[in-house]
Amino acid sequence: MTTLFGPDQTTANGVSGAPVIVQESGRERGSGYSRSSLLDGLNPQQLEAVEYRGQALLIIAGAGSGKTSVLTRRVASLLESREAWPSQILAITFTNKAAAEMRERVVALVGDHARGMWISTFHSACVRILRAEAERAGLSSTFSIYDSSDTRVTLKRIIKGLDADTLGFTPANVSAKISKLKNELADVDSYARNANMSDPQEVMFVEIFRQYTQRLRAASALDFDDLIGETVYLFRAFPRVAALYRRRFRHVLVDEYQDTNHAQYALVRELTRPVDAELADELEAQGLHVRNVQDSTGAIPGASLTVVGDSDQSIYAFRGADIRNISEFERDFPGAKVVLLEQNYRSTQNILSAANAVIGNNFDRKEKKLWTAGGDGEKIVGFTGYSGHDEAQFVADEIEALHQAGTDYRDIAVFYRTNAQTRALEEILVRAAVPYRVVGGTKFYERAEIKDAMAYLIAVANPDDELALRRILNTPKRGIGPATETQLGSFAADNGISYRQAMRDAAALGLGPKVTNAILQLARLLDEAALMLDPASPAGAASVSDVLTFLLEGSTLLSVLRSSRDPQDEARAENIEELVAQTKDFTRENPDAGLVDFLTQVSLVAAADDLDDASGTVSLMTLHTAKGLEYNAVFLTGVEEGLLPHQMSAHEPGGPAEERRLFYVGITRAKKRLYLSLAMTRAQFGDINVAMPSRYLQEIPADLIDWRQSPGMANSRGGTQSRALNARRDGYGKREQQGLPPAPKPKTEWANRVTAQVRDNGDLTLEPGDRIRHVDFGDGRVNQVTGEGTKRIAHVLFDSAGAKKLLIKIAPIEKL
DNA sequence: CGTCGGGTGCTTTTT
């Protein structure tokens, strides 16, 4: 990704020779500044947010208030007016995708010379700093980055070794606690100092934490939280290193500030501190030009800080995000300017009214009301299904209706609270032949075969990484079992050598010749691959894809999958080939980047990053992933008690309020049409539970929602449901409350009932004119058949259920 | 050492 390691991006030290010309805030703009194009179409508040110059600026940006536009224009205006060089700008976004988009937009405004900016996520920026300063931080510059599953595996081994599971420790709860501590910038020692060591539970936790820290260090690995924390430690321990970056970045901008945690806050503070005169002179003496940024006392003033956020969209408290970072910004940065953006350019007034009504139920918030000049628009559509499948069928039908009416699939999104909800949705969407994509979820890089292939690369890049080595030791199967794996580990520990070295010395273990050979062969393979990257060797300077291909061939990982008789292995082989293709793309896009750069990029991709705008498909994603995105039509599914708000949030302080913000985020993603749907029963853990409408639904004024099938209407359909479902709530079931008979049942009420059974019609062939019978939709006539092979789709006009598209292979149909 | 089968426990959201 060009965002991270563009060839023209140099490290903080690398640009030291460039002349630095900075105009202090408040001065006249340069003459080349074309004010009009940059400021076109901005409202007065936006204008102020773009043009304000001062130490600290807080932009409170309501959903859809043109925040990205303001941020990019602010950066562009700094560049255009020559107040800053591109290299003096650091902009932090939440995802790589947002970073790429921002870079693109700034380049579009001011041209190519803007490329030297750092626009990246907190994590990417920290990795860059840490790799550049690795030596001083006592790290290997090729350190591995452990994701949550790596952390889990490591903790699992530690817990097992300590028999700590008997005390109730699980990888999940320990990693959550460690993460929380690291977000507060605590480490083992600082934690242990304040721990109650008479509590055996505490003692054990400290021991687990200590071993975890040691293992990561031994493996030259950092987890996600370390990336931020270690950078803060680095700056605090080495003021001279910090000074380099403080001198370099004169303008720091942080997006989604409401979701920053304490460590990220501390990092921002470190970056925006002044450099005292003495240190500044020292930098000058080293040949770094500081004269132009020094003030009259010789010090370098702190960088200007711009943060953008909306506390109503703070949805990451569970991950340590601290809403106080934004609510106390003015206290933290005295004299800070605050600009409030309330005008919404995204949604219709009906959608905004619903959003305002919902979020108004959270106390402790700054009053803020979104408004639009764009008109009321369509009503919100509500639907209650009998089951999750029923709900999904509604979604599929409406998507088709929207598509027929001219809405592109790519302009439609389906949101849900938990990933588990995708199952029913996917089943129905596949059957209805709606093209869709699940954003995030089981990510490409989380697939086992991809992690295997990546582990080979990691083992080459970072020979200390025992986790990666142990993962590939017996993948593909080489007859090296758990016993041998452990033996290698103890051999390494006993002799004070690395796991990798133990593998090279495997002959000394006295194992069978077959096993010994297998280990030695793997060790040799990795050494040879490392040589391909060693500039000192004749084979050096190989590309990432060359190395990967070499490793795949030498390990037979790919050929084993190809010749397997397990049909799933074919897909796995294809995935690995896709990975090879990605390494080639990577090298083409970043000719100067190497293996470590590739690994870094892969480690830091977020769910939202793999969103492909060009794909003509409906997007499915969690509400969390949806933040920052917008769609013409949004389906917000599973609006039920226990799901939204989620069961788990009930016991946490601030839980229900955060869930409400999540609902608010979901609502405000919709530009034109919003659908709220729920089900009366939902499958969970394999069995079926009764669900109740979410409390948040009541908070939306009833006249904003057009219930196609309300919870009340659904209830009236016979008394088979539990009492809980009959509990009447305000805002729906109005007819019953007024003593009216239930509204006439729309035909969808029965047509939407769908069986979840999966079937296979083999190579059933259908042709236009054929009559068929569908388990749920009844009889119908085939109008048209499209698609190839297993993806053949029948376009059927049912006698009573209307027009549907069906995937012939799996639809519950028979030919009449 | 590898494979298969049955039991268990689990899911909130993610850089």
Add this chain to the structure above:
DNA sequence: GCACCCGACG
């Protein structure tokens, strides 16, 4: 309704 863990067997 799945993934993972463990134990039995080849």
